[in-house]
Amino acid sequence: MNILQLKNITKKYPGVIALNDVSIDFVKGEAHALVGENGAGKSTLIKSCTGAVIPDEGLIAVEGEEFSSLTPQLSEQKGIGVIYQEFNLVGELSVAENIFLGRAIRKGITIDRKAMVRESAKIFEQFNIDIDPNALVSSLTVGYQQLVEIAKALSQNAKILIMDEPSAPLTSAEAERLYVMVEKLKKTGVTVIYISHRMEEIFRLTERITVLRDGHKIATVKTSDTNMDDLVKLMVGRELKETYPARKDCISDEVLLDVQNLSGNGVHDTSFQIRKGEVLGFAGLIGAGRTETAELLFGAARKTGGTIRLNGKEINPKTPRDAIDSGIALVPEDRKGKGALLEMDIRTNTSMAILERISKFMVVDKKEEKRIANSYRESIRIKTPSIEQKIKNLSGGNQQKVIIARWLASEPELVIFDEPTRGIDVGAKSEIYTLVNSLVESGKAVLMISSEMEEVMGMSDRIIVLCEGKISGELNRKDFKQETIMNFASQK
């Protein structure tokens, strides 16, 4: 029996089709894995089921009852529960209070704590979980907190439980407990939609697997009929498109950045080098330690061990200012949150990192400032009527170019790009690629972090793959293969 059916779901965002005519049937009591690269459409799909996103087209049928869209309340009522990576628990309340949060059992006008504890204990007993309903949630480990989340969903009579990378934050012992829980859930007739990058657990837990890629459903296969290699092929499948502008071979023998045994900020014992004129790609899943490494190099986080050498000289950046002064620039991943000063204009955004250098007796040399802003406006083609325009009025691509201009103006030797083209249209993307090329051709080095497999393969001379804060693989251009990178990136 199909407990949940997605019928021709389409969801478009400006410039992106997140879901394109996706239909999936979920059977009662099965564990159904949802796999795909970052940006394949998994999150949008979950959000459509929970009512957080309203699909543009298509129907969602829960036990045969059809809806064109759900609301969070309706979704809960119909028995759809979600275990997000970030838990919705209140640490300072007890386990029982959390399970009945917002739906407290009442006796008259007072809360019936005893009844809540009794009901919670019943659920735990049923699944053989050893948690004291009176314990404070903050006193539990992550693994047990997750079980409380699951119990909370079950107490709301969830028939479908969506789990978003549930094993990611867990130790292997905790994960083992989770797997047992999933098996029990299946036996009691709950459908588990399991999202994960870990192949091993997918093959161990699920009956069927649906592969998404670029918003399309590629296939739904029986787990017993497939294997890891075939699955990875389905996930990455496409051919690399020739959208990446060619560049001269400009890699010099001189090492610009030499990182040895770098640790801290979630990064463990990482060593690598970048040569002048080279684009080094950082691939890996979200949270693999790529951004965290960049933060260490840029002085945005403190390292606890290891050395960083730039041009053979050891540097120890404690603040971004130190890093900027030694010749490192970082175009951050979250443009609006960490890059753009939206209420300020293009001129002031461009000069922000070099303001003290172009000031005399504390007064900003506005002529020089205008000259610099205008020269970058022309050279990297920022589309704007004037450099006095506030950048909140610019498109995402042009905002990103302004941020890049800020960093080029600091005349760095190493530019770190963290997801430089996220949410940017195709035209601006290729302009940014051209810019990266001209940077390395002029002898600078680029470290490019990207979750888009095509991009990191198309742009890099060499790729380092990170997984859980460590380097898990390194590939030269001739060895670039999506399957290999995916294998390095997902824990096997």
Add this chain to the structure above:
Amino acid sequence: MEYLDKLKGTANAVEFAKRNGIYVVLLLLVFFFSIASENFLVSNNLLNVARQVSMLGIAAVGFAFVLLLGGIDLSVGSNITLVNIVGGWCMVNAGLNPVLAIGLALSMATFIGFLNGWIIANINMPPLIVTLAMMIIVEGLAYLICKGLPIYGFPASFAIIGQGYLGPIPIPVIIMIVILAIGAFILNKTYFGRYFYAVGGNEEAAKLSGIKVKNVKYLVYSLSGFFAGLAGIVILSRTNSAQVLAGKGLEFDILTACVLGGVSVTGGFGRISNVVAGVLILGVLSNGLVLMNVTQFSQMVIKGVVLMVAVAFDCLQHRKAH
């Protein structure tokens, strides 16, 4: 290109209205009081208004900096009081010469501001709470020093600051104009003035652009203390006696003036030229209401409403922007 030009045109028109709308309000207010009271539009009275608002205008510069940063400084009123008491005490009880007394009092006011900034930047406490606590502490200190009694009997030369004239213009007004000009200079010309906007607009982006955010916070709160101190000296000289009620509640008038002048309470947005208008509106309002024989209590109600409306306007604008 045509589209871009059009965009530029509309954006400019909207910007212009946003930037200067407050002066229209000021003119309307002046127009209203000119009709309502024949004593209002008299050169003597107008100079009077300017002198009455001078303390407000001086302290508003520092307060505007703090608001730009996304903070608030509730301790400026108490700081003004303490400057009065310490300045008076130094001159009368310790017998120091006025210049030295002024120097000591200003240093102390600046240090109190710095302390606010240090706590906010390093302990990550909300500015509202830090400066509220500081306000109470500082007021208590003032009481401790003078035991609640007024201090008077200053050297005659000290009176020039608050009571003197340069030609027809009162000295406090001149001080205010100079300070406002310095404030505008800092914001428009210097690199650290630019940092105020950057930190208030997006602290994370500012940090990643190499701005030492903590130093900016120390500076801004210190300046707030300094300008409050200067306002305190003017009041001390004007009233010619140091009183524990000298700065009572002034922080709210200053806040109102800044917000009326379009300085955003959420930080990152505001200009000194409009703060001038905000200060003048408050001055015109209290002067006009007195001339119309509106009672002190009704004035309080009206000022509260003005603050509420000004902040509401600011918040509505922000909601539209997001």
